[in-house]
Structures are given as C-alpha cells and as structure tokens.
Amino acid sequence: MRTVRAPATSANLGSGFDVFGVALDRPADVVRVEKADETTIEVTGVGSQYIPEDPEKNVVGAVAEALDAPAHIRIDKGVRPSSGLGSSAASSAAAALALNGLYDRGYSRRELVPIAAEGEAVVSGEAHSDNVAPALLGGFTVARHGGVTAVDAEIPLVACLPEIAVSTRDARRVVPSRADMDDVVHTVGSAATLAVGMCRSDPELVGAGMDERIVTPARAELITGYHDVRDAALEAGATGVTVSGAGPSLLAVCGDADRARVASAMLDAFEDVGVDARAYQTKVGAGATFH
Numbered sequence: 001m002r003t004v005r006a007p008a009t010s011a012n013l014g015s016g017f018d019v020f021g022v023a024l025d026r027p028a029d030v031v032r033v034e035k036a037d038e039t040t041i042e043v044t045g046v047g048s049q050y051i052p053e054d055p056e057k058n059v060v061g062a063v064a065e066a067l068d069a070p071a072h073i074r075i076d077k078g079v080r081p082s083s084g085l086g087s088s089a090a091s092s093a094a095a096a097l098a099l100n101g102l103y104d105r106g107y108s109r110r111e112l113v114p115i116a117a118e119g120e121a122v123v124s125g126e127a128h129s130d131n132v133a134p135a136l137l138g139g140f141t142v143a144r145h146g147g148v149t150a151v152d153a154e155i156p157l158v159a160c161l162p163e164i165a166v167s168t169r170d171a172r173r174v175v176p177s178r179a180d181m182d183d184v185v186h187t188v189g190s191a192a193t194l195a196v197g198m199c200r201s202d203p204e205l206v207g208a209g210m211d212e213r214i215v216t217p218a219r220a221e222l223i224t225g226y227h228d229v230r231d232a233a234l235e236a237g238a239t240g241v242t243v244s245g246a247g248p249s250l251l252a253v254c255g256d257a258d259r260a261r262v263a264s265a266m267l268d269a270f271e272d273v274g275v276d277a278r279a280y281q282t283k284v285g286a287g288a289t290f291h
C-alpha cells in the first residue's frame with residue numbers, strides 16, 4: 001500500500017497560459033493505492049459527489065492505465081473539483097507517484113509529469129501539464145513540450161474560491177484563437193517579469209508579471225464579481241490578482257503582512273455580489289509527498 005498527499009496548484013498565473021504553474025501549500029488531496037487485479041476507485045471528501053468513480057471517467061483511472069498499474073485507489077479530496085485549483089491534477093499527480101512506488105516502476109518525478117497529464121486529458125480533452133508539473137515537483141514550474149523547469153520560491157498567496165463551478169473544458173472554449181501583436185509583446189514582458197520575480201522570491205515582480213490581456217479578460221466574464229474582487233484585493237495590498245487556472249478561483253499575490261487583509265477583502269467583495277466564497281491563505285509550496 002502507498003499513500004501520497006498532492007497539493008492544489010494554480011496554473012497560468014495570468015501571463016503564462018498553459019505554461020506556468022505553482023504548487024500551493026494548501027489545500028491537498030490524499031490518495032491511497034493497493035495492488036488489485038483491476039482498477040477500482042473510491043472518492044470521499046470535498047465535492048466527491050461530483051466526481052465519477054468509474055475508472056474510464058476518473059483521472060486516476062487513466063494514470064493507472066498509463067503505468068499499467070491496476071489498483072484499488074482511494075481518493076480523499078481536499079481540493080474541490082472545477083475550482084481552478086488543479087483538483088483533477090492533485091489526484092492525478094498523487095496517483096502517479098503512489099502507483100509508481102507501489103509497482104516499482106522507477107520513473108523520476110519529471111518522467112511522471114506526462115503520465116499524470118494523461119489524467120488531465122480525461123477531463124479537458126488535452127494532456128496539458130501546467131497543473132500536474134507543480135503538483136509533482138513543487139515550487140514554480142515552467143511546463144513546455146520539451147520538459148519542465150522548476151524553482152523554489154517564497155511567495156505568499158491567497159486563493160479565493162467562490163461557490164461557482166467553471167469546468168476547464170468550458171473555460172477553454174472562450175480562449176481566443178488569435179491575438180494582436182501588441183498584446184503578445186505585452187504578455188512576453190509580463191511573463192519574463194513574473195519568472196524573474198519567482199527566482200528572486202519578489203512578490204512585487206510576480207504580481208506585476210500577472211498582467212495579461214488575451215486569455216484572462218475572456219475568462220473573467222465567467223466569474224461573477226471578478227472585477228470587484230480583484231479591485232478589493234489590490235486595494236488591500238495585493239501586488240497582482242488573476243484568474244487561477246481555468247477559474248472560478250482568483251489568485252492574489254501579496255506580502256506576508258497583507259495576506260489576512262487581502263483574504264478578507266476578497267471574501268467581502270464576493271459577499272457584496274451575493275456569492276459565497278472561501279479563501280485559502282497560502283504560499284508557494286512543495287510537491288507531492290509520501291505519507
């Protein structure tokens with residue numbers, strides 16, 4: 001038997017669509033695996049009523065198949081599905097690491113990234129690895145077709161999750177297929193600023209580097225109160241705010257001293273537009289760990 005905890009993650013960070021990701025210190029999924037003749041899945045925890053236990057439909061079924069590692073898999077969800085906090089990726093990454101250990105497959109964490117991404121293909125139609133990479137490796141990650149680069153960073157964050165569901169599949173449909181060169185140049189500048197900020201653990205640079213004008217405005221329309229909540233967080237001291245993953249969560253970057261104030265400003269702003277929400281006061285954290 002093997003048990004692995006894998007963290008929530010936030011992808012894109014505004015300017016790094018389908019490339020950048022960070023592991024969050026909390027919340028997390030816990031996945032336990034035992035050898036079996038065929039794969040069966042049991043799901044408990046946050047939002048488990050919305051998650052299929054059929055191995056053809058649950059992300060961990062695809063991971064078990066990719067590793068040729070049939071198992072009884074128990075998932076205790078800490079990351080709500082359709083949250084923009086890498087819920088499916090947390091399960092995929094935890095299952096990949098646990099099954100790799102259970103069956104002695106010998107893959108490194110980096111080699112497990114494309115295997116865990118097979119789970120993402122089940123829910124969004126594409127095996128994008130910007131959530132599974134930080135869930136496995138921790139820190140700030142840059143996921144490209146050629147591989148993943150990861151760096152540790154000390155950055156305080158607030159992830160604010162409203163009681164709205166946005167599926168990754170739907171949020172990918174609103175992404176424009178073309179962009180103006182001016183906006184592309186702006187995005188490159190932001191992405192470079194953000195990456196330097198992560199390397200320096202500098203919340204000012206990271207926040208400034210989240211600004212993006214191509215994907216984020218289209219997705220903001222799917223989130224009731226987005227602009228009010230963003231403005232409130234900035235006023236409370238956040239250095240940058242953007243859509244987390246495919247939404248509906250918002251991710252704010254700030255200094256340590258401002259984190260509690262930013263979290264409560266975001267909750268109040270959601271409440272003002274009639275949306276219940278919860279805020280995780282968190283930071284860039286570690287990747288999946290064995291228990």
Ligand SMILES: Nc1ncnc2c1ncn2[C@@H]1O[C@H](COP(=O)(O)OP(=O)(O)OP(=O)(O)O)[C@@H](O)[C@H]1O
Nearest residue numbers: 058059082083084085086087088091123168245246
């Ligand atoms: N083990 C799992 N954990 C979570 N969701 C799962 C799992 N297996 C299948 N799903 C399905 O995946 C969908 C949620 O995945 P989705 O990618 O939309 O959300 P997310 O992982 O929170 O978002 P994001 O990738 O934007 O951070 C739901 O329809 C859910 O039923």
Ligand SMILES: N[C@@H](CCO)C(=O)O
Nearest residue numbers: 011018130168245246
């Ligand atoms: N990069 C992905 C993350 C969500 O899984 C997206 O924004 O659609």
